[in-house]
Structure formats: C-alpha cells, structure tokens
Amino acid sequence: MPEELEDFSTPDFTIYNAGQFPCNRYTHYMTTSTSIDLNLDRKEMVILGTQYAGEMKKGLFGVMHYLMPKRNILSLHSSNNMGKDGDVALFFELSGTGKTTLSTDHNRLLIGDDEHCWSENCISNIEGGCYAKCIGLTKEKEPDIWNAIKFGTDKCPIKLDMHFELEPFIFFCPNVCKFLAMLENIVFDEHTREVDYSNNSITENTQASYPIEYIPNAKIPCVGPHPKNVILLACDAFGVLPPVSKLILPQTMYHFISGYTALVGQFVRLEFFLCKK
Numbered sequence: 001m002p003e004e005l006e007d008f009s010t011p012d013f014t015i016y017n018a019g020q021f022p023c024n025r026y027t028h029y030m031t032t033s034t035s036i037d038l039n040l041d042r043k044e045m046v047i048l049g050t051q052y053a054g055e056m057k058k059g060l061f062g063v064m065h066y067l068m069p070k071r072n073i074l075s076l077h078s079s080n081n082m083g084k085d086g087d088v089a090l091f092f093e094l095s096g097t098g099k100t101t102l103s104t105d106h107n108r109l110l111i112g113d114d115e116h117c118w119s120e121n122c123i124s125n126i127e128g129g130c131y132a133k134c135i136g137l138t139k140e141k142e143p144d145i146w147n148a149i150k151f152g153t154d155k156c157p158i159k160l161d162m163h164f165e166l167e168p169f170i171f172f173c174p175n176v177c178k179f180l181a182m183l184e185n186i187v188f189d190e191h192t193r194e195v196d197y198s199n200n201s202i203t204e205n206t207q208a209s210y211p212i213e214y215i216p217n218a219k220i221p222c223v224g225p226h227p228k229n230v231i232l233l234a235c236d237a238f239g240v241l242p243p244v245s246k247l248i249l250p251q252t253m254y255h256f257i258s259g260y261t262a263l264v265g266q267f268v269r270l271e272f273f274l275c276k277k
C-alpha cells in the first residue's frame with residue numbers, strides 16, 4: 001500500500017514476478033516453462049511462467065526454511081490460534097488439510113493460518129495475511145473466512161466505484177488504494193461479479209487471500225507463547241486413520257511420515273504434472 005511504502009527503506013528480499021511470461025526452456029537443466037529462481041546472496045527471487053500467487057508466499061517460506069534453522073528457530077507449515085487463557089494450539093500438515101479452516105475459529109484468537117516460526121521464546125507468524133482454500137465455501141460453514149473476502153465494504157467508502165484494472169478477480173479499489181481480497185481460479189458471473197464457490201471447473205484448488213486483520217479475532221501482533229497442544233491434521237483421504245487419535249511422539253512421527261493425507265495436494269500435483277505434459 002502506498003502509505004506503507006513511504007517508510008519502507010531497503011527491502012529484506014525482492015521478488016520479480018513475471019506472471020505468465022515463461023522461462024527459457026533452452027536454458028541448461030530447464031525442463032519446463034515455469035521456474036522459481038532464488039539468489040540468496042542478492043536476496044532476490046525471479047518467478048517465471050506461473051500466475052499462482054502461492055509461489056510468492058511459498059517461495060519466501062522456502063527462504064525462511066534456509067534462514068531460520070541457522071538461528072535455531074523452527075519454521076513450520078502450520079496454523080496457530082490461542083484461547084482466552086493464552087493456550088496456543090498449533091495445527092500442522094500438508095496443503096488442504098484444514099490449517100486455515102480450523103484455526104479460523106470464532107472462539108479463539110487467530111495468530112496465523114499457514115507459516116510460523118517457533119523459537120525458544122514464542123510462536124510468530126511469518127505473514128500478514130491468510131490463504132484459504134475456498135472450494136465449497138459458504139457463509140454458514142465458514143463465516144469468518146467468508147466475511148474476510150471483501151468486495152467493497154464499509155471500510156471502503158466508494159462501493160459503487162470499483163475498477164478492475166489489474167485482473168478481474170482482484171478486488172481492488174484504486175480510489176482508496178485498499179487491498180481488499182484476492183481470489184484465484186474461481187468462477188464468477190461477469191455481470192453481477194457473484195462468485196460460485198461450488199464451481200471446480202478450473203481446479204479444485206481455488207484460493208482466497210486476505211489481510212489477517214479481516215479476521216475479527218486476529219491476534220495482532222501475530223505472536224503467542226509455546227503451543228499447549230500440537231495437532232497433526234492428517235485429513236486422511238485413504239480412511240486408514242481414525243477421525244481423532246491421541247498419539248505419543250513416535251506414533252506422531254510414524255503417521256507424519258506415512259503420509260495418509262488430503263486429496264487436495266494430490267490434485268495440485270496431478271494438475272501440475274498434466275500441465276507440464
């Protein structure tokens with residue numbers, strides 16, 4: 001946002017995202033037209049041949065997996081929320097297992113939905129926003145996520161003066177320069193701009209991004225004490241694990257490595273594979 005840029009001195013890291021513009025397949029070792037290149041010395045990342053917004057956040061998460069262990073900090077693909085008594089619950093596992101959905105709980109404070117650092121002192125969120133899967137999203141089932149996807153709200157005084165200069169699916173109001181929310185791969189009515197969250201004709205992996213402050217009970221700043229409960233979200237699509245189990249450490253490690261998990265990740269990998277073919 002422009003007002004944030006005013007005090008923005010040297011960036012810690014710079015991402016050059018060229019969207020659809022492909023990488024050069026004739027480059028040595030390049031096997032596809034998509035590449036994510038990282039230079040840790042120059043602190044730069046170059047994204048070519050993909051419009052998936054997740055590349056930026058996951059790219060920087062990869063950087064954190066390199067930097068944080070050097071400082072004795074664990075970077076974890078996890079969500080975290082906190083109860084009224086300060087008890088933190090950490091949910092971890094692969095994509096589509098419910099980290100965002102289950103941590104966004106009206107009765108608990110949201111610390112973050114996807115990427116955290118766990119240090120000797122605390123849990124802290126790496127990001128400033130959330131990234132929710134929105135296939136089948138309804139107001140009844142997931143009201144906080146639904147309400148966080150804003151399309152001109154009372155925070156934005158010029159409801160009727162929306163422009164869609166970037167992409168039709170970026171809900172951005174240039175008059176107030178307020179980032180509202182961004183939807184990827186969703187199907188919507190071009191006239192009413194009403195989104196059909198049940199439509200998976202583009203992909204099962206539809207996503208919504210929104211600032212964490214749009215969740216009413218977000219914990220700002222996004223930090224908390226050591227987790228009291230650690231929950232492995234198997235989301236086992238193979239029907240091997242019971243719905244809820246209390247595991248001791250070796251069992252947790254065994255089931256984590258066994259990888260009975262959600263199908264969404266498999267869809268993502270399959271689509272990726274088919275696109276490349």
Ligand SMILES: Nc1ncnc2c1ncn2[C@@H]1O[C@H](COP(=O)(O)OP(=O)(O)O)[C@@H](O)[C@H]1O
Pocket residue numbers: 093094095096097098099100101102113114131132133134135136137
């Ligand atoms: N019981 C459940 N718990 C969590 N998510 C569920 C459940 N049933 C269906 N879902 C759906 O699974 C998806 C989980 O996505 P999300 O929470 O964004 O996962 P992650 O953050 O781990 O990638 C959402 O579309 C959610 O609506």
Ligand SMILES: C=C(OP(=O)(O)O)C(=O)O
Pocket residue numbers: 054094095096097099100114131132133205268
């Ligand atoms: C961003 C993704 O998943 P998650 O929400 O688990 O990070 C993804 O599937 O690309």
